[in-house]
Amino acid sequence: MPMTYCSFARLLAAAVIVSTAATAWAVDGTRLKELLVGTAQTSPLSGLQVSLLRGGESAESFALGFAQRGDLGEVPLRRDHKVRIASISKLVVAIGAMQLVDAGQLDLDADVSKYLGWTLRNPAAPDIPVTPRQLLSHTSSVRDGSAYFIAAGTGELRDFFTPGSPYWEDGGHFAGAPGQAPGEYFYYSNLNFGLLGTVIERLSGERFDQFMAKHVIDPMGLNARFDPCEVPAEQRAAAFRKGEVAGSWTAGAEWLTQVDGDQPSCFYGMQDPAFAEDFLAEYRLGSNATLYSPQGGLRASADDLVIVLKMLVNRGALNGKRIVSAESVDAMLAPSWTLNAQRSNGLSSGEAEPGGPTDGLMTSYGLSVHRIDMRAWGFERGPKLLVGHLGEAYGVLSHALINPETGDGIATIITGSAESPASAPPGSSPLYRIEEEVLRWWLEAAL
Template sequence: MALLGSVEPLFAAPPSSGAPSLPAEARRALDAELAAVVADPAMQLASLSVVALRAGQPVYEQALGRRFIGHGALPDKPATPGTLYRIASVSKMMTTLGLMRLVEYGRMDLEADVSRYLGFSLRNPHFPEQAITLRSLLTHTSSLRDDAGYSWPLATSLKDVLLPGGPLFGSGKMWAERAGPGAFFTYCNLAWGVIGTAMEGATGERFDLLMQRLLLQPLGIQAGYHPSTLPPAALGRLATLYRKRTVDTEFWNAQGLWIAQVDDYSVKPPAPPIGIATYVPGSNATPFSPTGGLRISARDMGVVMRMLVNGGMHGATRLFQRATLERMFARQWTTDGAGGNGDTLGGLFNAWGLGNAHFPDRPGMGLVDGGGFAAVGHLGEAYGLRSVFAFDPARGDGLVVLVGGSSADPDLQKGSYSSLARFEERILTALYRYAIVGQRAAT
């Protein structure tokens, strides 16, 4: 594994305020380009919500399509900048921010054996002498694997899943046999279930409530890790995620109806997770989905991004020390290009920090056509949703993209310069050219 810590500060001085608003002509052009992507007959999008930051300030937001599709039986509901989406794996970066606050408080240690917080000895049985640390979990090098699943009911203890001899250990597919902790990058959702559970163990607080206290409430954000906990106003703005395929299958029909995949509460409200009333924090946080379950709007993701590019400041309040964010977003792993130190999943993951992906400004690794946008952040994909949270810490520029579903299999329309879907490339490049590059030229 290539460990590359930052030599120079990753975050520049706080960006100056007063970034110019997007000129009307550029706004119209960008609106039209995004609308064309959403309505593309070859790959229609159920909904789209985007935000662009320039020099730390929001310069553009837009929402297109429908957050709920009633098929004539119920009224359609349009997407708005305040529409909440289940943002999939971008949730991992948000979870990491909560964790880093606990690190700042001295409640958790990135280098400590995570067993300290779990209440049992967590070891890969094939490498029993090697401790698993929060750092290895955050960098996807813990040797945990998703092959045996990564979410279980609240009544299940992670101890029963992860320990050899446990009633749910099975054949032990959750552990790598040939690569011990720290040796090999393999993207792992289960790691975030362990992280969330460890956060509970360190604090005695339920994960979703803990994240409210550590991150969401201080930022003034209405968001949550389970729909049943959302305030009524926020629940009313929650997007249903769609595909033009049947649920949990691969049978697509691009000419057919949009089919709800998750978060359809048009008939009955969301029910709390079974067993939540008697749940003991620190036993199994996976039902709250630290790995992918945060419901939040693009606009509020922009609030998080502004705090980050301003070095931890939210208005006049310091939420993070700058050094904490430097540590979190410093490079920890870079692919060797040959697969010897990690699995890039077809070029999707090329470099990594602590709980965040890096997108170097290099051919095949960047997010925008033609380059110029070296970024950190995270991607997400689940239930039809595609999400992007990416920002340039030095310049304070950033892009948020939430797509509520596609009419055809995105894997059939690969990108032209990256491992993203082609519609993601088109959205990101349009946002970057009109809202960031155009603005930079104007100033």
């Protein structure tokens, strides 16, 4: 169904702006509306949620665009719609891991093998243990290979690291180059969080998604879940591209649902509800937490993400509750890895090929916390340092970032773009141009 001027007008009218009582003036959302319909530098968006933090308190919140499309038309995107937020999920998982640290169950510098119940060793560095700290900071020497999840009923997590298994890939899930042994080299890898999710299961005795709901998500007051089937259908927002087939963009095509449409898959490899029920009833804890997408599968809203940021600003406390210790928050935000002057101790382009426009995207990292030098990114105004996390998957682009000195922050979820965001003319930063434009709006309009 083609998008008409009238339908876009309805979507613009559906934008939601909320100010806290403590805010003396409202942020102007006009620029966000312009970005929704497309600009000379950026293509149109399917939907956009933005929620702001000011001085450690929730401030304005915006929702524009549509959440679902179908025969009955578009469903306007609301603030309470939940989107698959991609890699910001890692930040939330890290909070769960740090709870286990606080409880004395997890030692960040121990050999992770003792928590997994089997030996994890890089064949290129067989005498060097992999630690939970290295998993959280992407310095473990673990690599994604061609895949970083194993579907239900097809294997277990350890198969990635077992010679001769169908998932071994000739050792492709380990770094083999000199200087990339555990603890030596930063390389962003989703599989680190499949390992962490599995450790969480074995230490807690709870299924990963259920542990996260009980101990992290619900205590923070988030209306979020790792299981999309637990999100009410009326609150579920899909991810989109304009394309002919899922996973790619096609010029002149219509908006195409990428994930979380009418019939979401509850967990990886569990499209059939009957199979899912039987499989989960027999699932062995700690065998394969990649099923639950700990690296990127949390369904949440921008408002939810601002609550997470608020907790970090308050050093682990939220609404009178202690979510995680102040010491654990400090450890998360502090640099665990920093790119050296020779640029020889890590890959700074994230998941993209080195030498491209995203070089410089990752130059300092904490425990599942991205540390951004805003001056190096070309932002001359505003904070020098932002901390938080970025996300990209299924057409979604997301970020949740705070100024740790002032408690100001922004959470953004872009549900999809009409064209590949990489096709837009670059700005000053390694971000996609649309992400950069949202950040510039925040710095100019909100701060």
